Amino acid sequence: MALTHPSAYSVVVSEVTSAITPPPTQLHLRRSLLKCVGGPDIGKVWQFDLDVIRIGSRPAADVTLTDSTVSRRHAEIIRTPIGVILRDGGSTNGTFVGPVRIREVFLGPETRFRVGRTDFLFTREDEVIEVAPSTEDCFEGMVGAGSLMRQVFGVLKRIAPTNLTVLITGETGTGKELASRAVHSCSKRSEKPFVVFDCGAVPKNLIESELFGHIKGSFTGAIEDRPGVFEQADGGTIFLDEIAELPMELQPKLLRVLEQREVRRVGGSQTKTVDVRVVAATNRVIKTEVEKGTFREDLYYRLAVVEVDLPPLRDRIDDIPLLIKHLLDLAEHNQGVHTINQDVVTIFESYHWPGNVRELKNIVDRALPFCVADQITIDTLPDAVRDTISRESSPPVPPTNEDSVLSFRDAKDQLIVAFERRYLQDLLERHNGNVSQAAHEAQMDRKSITRLMKKLGITRSG
Numbered sequence: 001m002a003l004t005h006p007s008a009y010s011v012v013v014s015e016v017t018s019a020i021t022p023p024p025t026q027l028h029l030r031r032s033l034l035k036c037v038g039g040p041d042i043g044k045v046w047q048f049d050l051d052v053i054r055i056g057s058r059p060a061a062d063v064t065l066t067d068s069t070v071s072r073r074h075a076e077i078i079r080t081p082i083g084v085i086l087r088d089g090g091s092t093n094g095t096f097v098g099p100v101r102i103r104e105v106f107l108g109p110e111t112r113f114r115v116g117r118t119d120f121l122f123t124r125e126d127e128v129i130e131v132a133p134s135t136e137d138c139f140e141g142m143v144g145a146g147s148l149m150r151q152v153f154g155v156l157k158r159i160a161p162t163n164l165t166v167l168i169t170g171e172t173g174t175g176k177e178l179a180s181r182a183v184h185s186c187s188k189r190s191e192k193p194f195v196v197f198d199c200g201a202v203p204k205n206l207i208e209s210e211l212f213g214h215i216k217g218s219f220t221g222a223i224e225d226r227p228g229v230f231e232q233a234d235g236g237t238i239f240l241d242e243i244a245e246l247p248m249e250l251q252p253k254l255l256r257v258l259e260q261r262e263v264r265r266v267g268g269s270q271t272k273t274v275d276v277r278v279v280a281a282t283n284r285v286i287k288t289e290v291e292k293g294t295f296r297e298d299l300y301y302r303l304a305v306v307e308v309d310l311p312p313l314r315d316r317i318d319d320i321p322l323l324i325k326h327l328l329d330l331a332e333h334n335q336g337v338h339t340i341n342q343d344v345v346t347i348f349e350s351y352h353w354p355g356n357v358r359e360l361k362n363i364v365d366r367a368l369p370f371c372v373a374d375q376i377t378i379d380t381l382p383d384a385v386r387d388t389i390s391r392e393s394s395p396p397v398p399p400t401n402e403d404s405v406l407s408f409r410d411a412k413d414q415l416i417v418a419f420e421r422r423y424l425q426d427l428l429e430r431h432n433g434n435v436s437q438a439a440h441e442a443q444m445d446r447k448s449i450t451r452l453m454k455k456l457g458i459t460r461s462g
Contacts, residue, residue, distance in 0.1 A: 025133075025151055027158060030079060030305065031125040037112070038119030040066045047125070049162055051079040051302060052259045055115060056089070060273040069093045069116030077107070077122065078259070081301050084124065086113055131158045140182035142175060143326045144319045148311040152179070159306050160186035165258070167243075167303045168281040170310030172441050173358030176281035177241060179310060183279055184237040192236030197229045200245035200440075208250055209266045212257070218267020230263045234274045243280040243303065244289055251296045258302045278303065283443065313353040313360065320348050323357060324376075327364045334368055339375040347378065355430065355441050362430065382429065421456050424449070428458065 032053060034046045046053075046063055055063040058072040065074075071091040078085045084107045088095040096114040097105055107113075111122045134153035137145040144150065159166060160183045168176045177196065184194045202210050209219070213228035229238055240246075246254065257263055258278060262271040280303045289295035313320075324340050331337075353359060367380035424438075431437040435453075439446040453459075 025131045025155055027129045027131050027155065027306065029127045029129060029162075029164070031127060032077065032079075032084070033123040033125045034063060034077075035121045035123070036118060037121050038114075039117050041118060049164055051165075051305065052261075053077040054260075065115070065118055067116045067118045070118060071116075074115045080298075083107075084122075086111075086122075091115065129158065131155050137322065138326075140178075140185050142178055142182060143322055144316060145322055146316045146318050148316050149319060152308060152310060155306075155308055156182055157186065159183065161188060163277055165277070165303055165305040166279045167286070167300075167305075167307045168279065168310065169286070169307065170281075170283065171312045171356055172283045172443070173356030174310040174312060175357055176283075176310060177239060179308065180237070180239040180279040180281060184239075184277075187237065187277065189236045189277060193233050194237050194239065195229045195233035196239045196241060198241045200242035204247050207247065208253065211250070211254070212263045212265055213268075214266035215268045218265070222267070225265070228263060228265065230257060230274050230276055231272065233276045235276075237277045237279060240278060240280040242282060244282040244284040244286060244295060248294065248296070251299050255296065255299045255302060258299075313356040317349050320360070321345060323360060324364060327361050331365060331368055333365075335371075336374055337368055337371045337376060341375050341377045343378055344376055344381065347381075359430065359441075417456070420452060421458070424452055424456065424458055428453075433459075 029049065030051070032048045032050075034048075034053070036042050036044045048062065050062065053063065054061045054073070054076050055065070055070075056072045056074040057065055057067070057070045061073075069092075071089065071093070073089040074091040075086060075088050075095045078087060085104055086095065086097070086102065086107050087104045088102060093116045094101045096102065097111065102113075107122050109124050113120055113122065131151075131154045133147055133150035134157060135150075136153060137143060137150070139153040139156060142149070142153065144153070156179060166180075166183060168179050170176055181194060184190060197210065199207065209222075209226070209228065211228045211230060213226055213231055214222050215225050216222055257274075260271075261275065262273050264271045286295055286300050286304070290297045290300055321340070328334055328337055348360075355362070363382065364376065366382055367376045370380040371377070427438045427442055428435070431441070435449050436446055439449045442449070
């Protein structure tokens with residue numbers, strides 16, 4: 001379920017602009033109701049917002065039955081993009097719909113089925129909820145007075161208390177990890193661990209071990225048993241950042257953990273049940289990755305039970321003064337700076353903000369030591385920012401007579417080289433020469449950045 005942000009509407013009356021509250025966002029919540037209508041547990045009712053419901057006699061099942069004819073892992077109910085499936089888990093006494101013993105069957109809106117001597121009535125209780133934009137301009141460390149962010153706040157506040165899996169999308173620097181922490185902080189799991197795992201920051205050969213753990217001797221360097229991040233987050237929330245970077249060969253294993261809520265350490269034979277809520281994030285368009293064949297559609301479906309898109313800073317320019325005030329309040333090395341010069345605000349409003357809120361934070365933090373009064377002024381801004389803004393606000397430089405003497409291809413190549421040099425210098429300066437961070441913001445491979453630096457003769461210092 002994707003959440004999109006309608007444009008803000010406005011009316012002008014006597015030169016006064018007032019925002020019209022956008023229509024509520026619709027949340028499509030998937031719920032299932034199981035009622036025991038026959039057998040030792042008759043009368044019990046279970047309601048779930050899970051995509052996989054496990055039925056059996058073992059304590060770790062979602063529906064634990066006292067019926068002695070029910071196997072430990074008797075059956076499961078699975079939500080898929082094309083319907084709800086009832087699947088037998090290789091039980092001894094079988095799963096039946098009517099008189100027919102089934103291995104796998106689609107369930108209708110209200111279907112009776114039997115496991116062992118226990119009869120169930122399955123009902124879908126899907127619900128469409130209209131979520132109005134929040135009336136507040138902040139939510140758990142996130143700030144924004146405009147309609148786009150208030151819509152996000154309204155949705156996050158509504159879904160946080162549930163166990164729904166969430167996929168947060170948005171450009172680099174829009175605050176995806178902050179949003180995931182907000183979901184955890186307002187959930188029933190807030191007193192339990194919040195564990196962050198960046199799928200793009202771990203070498204491919206170690207990702208499986210980091211996610212699921214390993215046992216001693218399972219590979220070179222495994223000198224002791226070690227739990228993975230899913231075990232570490234047991235009872236709480238795991239934040240899978242840059243989920244689109246997860247290698248294809250590991251995606252089925254992650255899908256299995258999401259469905260079975262069990263992990264098996266690398267080199268081990270035993271599984272361990274984990275109770276973890278998953279919040280994932282990416283700056284890519286996952287649907288495009290699915291079409292390209294680099295991301296599994298079934299995994300996307302499991303992750304995007306609720307999909308929240310964070311708007312880029314250029315689409316919420318009116319929030320900049322509020323964001324700056326918030327950043328100044330949070331800055332540890334702030335020595336009395338409380339405001340920002342209006343000329344700087346004007347400059348910021350014309351800037352494209354490729355690094356979004358993260359870039360704004362870096363600029364504010366860097367400006368603070370150079371402030372001589374209680375406000376941020378133009379002279380405290382980094383040269384790269386002032387130069388970039390100046391170029392962005394200046395008209396394109398027309399071709400010169402010297403350019404026209406060259407062949408079209410040579411003139412074009414010179415312009416491209418000049419652009420690459422200016423772009424890369426600015427990028428590296430904003431990240432203090434950190435190639436990995438620069439590559440992350442530019443959405444380029446680190447090796448591509450390194451090759452370009454070598455080609456242009458640019459050092460890490462910019």
